[in-house]
Amino acid sequence: MVKRYFLNNPFFCIIVLGLMVCLPSLSIDIYVPVMGSMARALLTSKASIQLTISVFLAGLAIAQLFSGFIADIIGRRTTLLFGLALYSVMSLLCSFAQSSDSILYYRILQGLGCSVIVVCAFAICRDLFEGESLTKTISYITAIISLSPAIAPIIGGFIASISSWRGIFILLAITGLFLLLMGYVFLPETLNNHKEAMPTKRAKLLDVYRSLLSNTRFLQLSLLVSVIYSAYFSYLYNASFVFESIYRQTIAITAGLMGLNAFALFLGSALAPSIVKRIGTQRAVISALFTIIIFSLVLTLYHAHFHTPSLAVFCSCMFLSTFSVAIIVPLMNSESLSAVNQHFASAAAFSGFIRYGLASSFGALIASFHLISVHLITASLLVASFLGLFLLKKAGLARQ
Incomplete structure (x- = not known):
């Protein structure tokens, strides 16, 4: 019954999937304003902190090649929930990291999880909508994605001003866990044949x-x-x-x-x-x-x-x-x-x-x-x- 609500309410579906697809942009833009303070806090070079973006993008790139392939075999829902769980855990570990090397390791795995989430979210869109409905859905999701880079730096700056850069990654972990809960409760399997x-x-x-x-x-x-x-x-x-x-x-x-x-x-x-x-x-x-x-x-x-x-x-x-x-x-x-x-x-x-x-x-x-x-x-x-x-x-x- 709960999962049927997801299928019968396109607006709710778009909001949930849109938030999931926003995660890559959010995971970069939200902490960019505090990269300088991160370098000082971890007693490392600015170059090391810059690499946290590079390795995240590397994880995002690598998983593009196989995440859709896996989702076609075991289903969208299971693959998506795994990606959200991986993303949430790695975000939390980033908040407790004591060195730039640790963050680099966690960030590449965070990027892998993020890539799985995005690929599965768009695959679900293709499963649920077609024709003009699909075009409108993608347009609405794109609008949500476009807003993320404008809002994320301001949120990151505010969080850092009342706590520290670690609070930003805790917020990302909470966001991932919230979306994991939403996916677990509301998201049905949308792949008709994955055998x-x-x-x-x-x-x-x-x-x-x-x-x-x-x-x-x-x-x-x-x-x-x-x-x-x-x-x-x-x-x-x-x-x-x-x-x-x-x-x-x-x-x-x-x-x-x-x-x-x-x-x-x-x-x-x-x-x-x-x-x-x-x-x-x-x-x-x-x-x-x-x-x-x-x-x-x-x-x-x-x-x-x-x-x-x-x-x-x-x-x-x-x-x-x-x-x-x-x-x-x-x-x-x-x-x-x-x-x-x-x-x-x-x-x-x-x-x-x-x-x-x-x-x-x-x-x-x-x-x-x-x-x-x-x-x-x-x-x-x-x-x-x-x-x-x-x-x-x-x-x-x-x-x-």
């Missing part, structure tokens, strides 16, 4: 990935999304340290500034359909790429003449660049999936593997520089935008 033999599934999976690797257009557009996504993470990796060390801002103000910038993600995602309706996908993406190039050059020139841009100039340029990123990523993600004729779920998972894997590797590279600089952020965005234009042309979307 197929594993060898058959494995053979199909290998065939699917082989076909995706031979799809040049899909790979080019997925790489475009991944490059822009990774460049945005150059901001996330450095923002907390830039605001605290260079601009001398408090944790509360840092959280507010990052929340304001993250609001650009929501704004860009919300306005993207209207922009596409007016000028088309091709022009929207090209315009967004040139917007990033222009404002990255503004920051670069400002940096060359005044050493460090003013806080107002930096925040304004990053807001507009982030707004552009929010337009490019969903549009090109949709285009990449349109290049695939079948196996959409596997294509989405493989695209996610490329995106999170590249972002993780890029973050590790940034951390290896041991450098906190506005110039590093702008250089990353500038290079990524030019590479994006190149990939867009190779994929045939930059032709008039």
Whole structure:
């Protein structure tokens, strides 16, 4: 009876699944404003704390390749509950960690759990809805995801101000346990047939990935999304340290500034359909790429003449660049999936593997520089935008 309530109430279903899909974004954005204080509390380098994002993304990427495969065999519900349990336990262990090495270990396992949750949540959406209902459901869930980066830094800053960075991970553990309880009580098994033999599934999976690797257009557009996504993470990796060390801002103000910038993600995602309706996908993406190039050059020139841009100039340029990123990523993600004729779920998972894997590797590279600089952020965005234009042309979307 309780599980039937979940099936018969789409709004409740969307809220629960939307909160689950928010966990990756929440797990990164909520503690970014306090990364500086984490480094000081654990007596470690800033690079070590930056790596906590990289390893989380690595776990998120790795699990993309097999979590959907497992969910097709043993069912969505069991796999999802396992992911939520793993996420909750690792979040709690992060809060008690006494060294950066411990957090790195817990974070990669937290990322694995998070990836399982997201893949299963979207699989449940596909099981329960179809056609226009599926499109609306995904749109509503995307809106919930877009709000998370704007709200999470503010929540993290507030929690840190009344306790410490450890309180943030305790909150993540409580959130995971709450969703685990909701899933256990309300979520039914939505997979109609998961009794197929594993060898058959494995053979199909290998065939699917082989076909995706031979799809040049899909790979080019997925790489475009991944490059822009990774460049945005150059901001996330450095923002907390830039605001605290260079601009001398408090944790509360840092959280507010990052929340304001993250609001650009929501704004860009919300306005993207209207922009596409007016000028088309091709022009929207090209315009967004040139917007990033222009404002990255503004920051670069400002940096060359005044050493460090003013806080107002930096925040304004990053807001507009982030707004552009929010337009490019969903549009090109949709285009990449349109290049695939079948196996959409596997294509989405493989695209996610490329995106999170590249972002993780890029973050590790940034951390290896041991450098906190506005110039590093702008250089990353500038290079990524030019590479994006190149990939867009190779994929045939930059032709008039």
